[in-house]
Amino acid sequence: MDILKIVGIGIIATILAVILREEKPEIALQISIVTGLIIFVFVITKLNSVLAVLKYFASKTNIDLIYFTTILKVIAIAYITEFGAQVCKDAGESSIASKIEFGGKVLIMIMAIPILAALMDVITQLIV
Amino acid sequence: MDVNLIFKIAAIGIIVAVLHRVLTQSGRDDIAMMTTLAGTVVVLLMIIGLISKLFDTVRTMFQL
Numbered sequence: 001m002d003i004l005k006i007v008g009i010g011i012i013a014t015i016l017a018v019i020l021r022e023e024k025p026e027i028a029l030q031i032s033i034v035t036g037l038i039i040f041v042f043v044i045t046k047l048n049s050v051l052a053v054l055k056y057f058a059s060k061t062n063i064d065l066i067y068f069t070t071i072l073k074v075i076a077i078a079y080i081t082e083f084g085a086q087v088c089k090d091a092g093e094s095s096i097a098s099k100i101e102f103g104g105k106v107l108i109m110i111m112a113i114p115i116l117a118a119l120m121d122v123i124t125q126l127i128v
Numbered sequence: 129m130d131v132n133l134i135f136k137i138a139a140i141g142i143i144v145a146v147l148h149r150v151l152t153q154s155g156r157d158d159i160a161m162m163t164t165l166a167g168t169v170v171v172l173l174m175i176i177g178l179i180s181k182l183f184d185t186v187r188t189m190f191q192l
Contacts, residue, residue: 009131012131012134016134016135016138016141019138019142020138020141020142020145023141023145023148024141024144024145024164024167026164026168027137027138027140027141027144027167027168027171030137030168030171030172030175031134031137031138031141033175034133034134034137034174034175034178035134037175037179037181037182038130038131038133038134038178040182041178041185044182044185044186044189045185047189048189051189069190069191072190072191073190073191075190076186076187076189076190079186080183080186083182
């Protein structure tokens, strides 16, 4: 039961962070970062088999592999951006968190430009 | 999945907090400040490995 492991780690780390928050808030923040990282790494390695199945479906339906990898990259950017922004928000730096989210949005838009270009190509071919 | 890291960091935090208390009580505020700084840096060094592991995992998985 992996969910029990995750919840147990979360509760233990929360208790430790609350104990330390009064005396040393910076170390309480680092405990919360480490807990987030451990859970994140644990969950993301489980995602591997799902990705394999999705890749299999994509190859079966003859979807261009460029679009598929673009979607995967967007998902990865979203995960990492969300993680960084949450850490900054926990430490009370919500302005830095919003800048991180802004950076993630811009990078996702840059990733999505080729798909948009392909869509415009299709549309112009239909019209002309 | 190494939970030991959380306990290690909590132990470092408690030790640093106690040292800070003792050193400020005995009037050595500058050394207490140094202890806090050293504790933070040590914990940061422990975290950096985990952060790079996370980034490597994401990069290999999503072919970034």
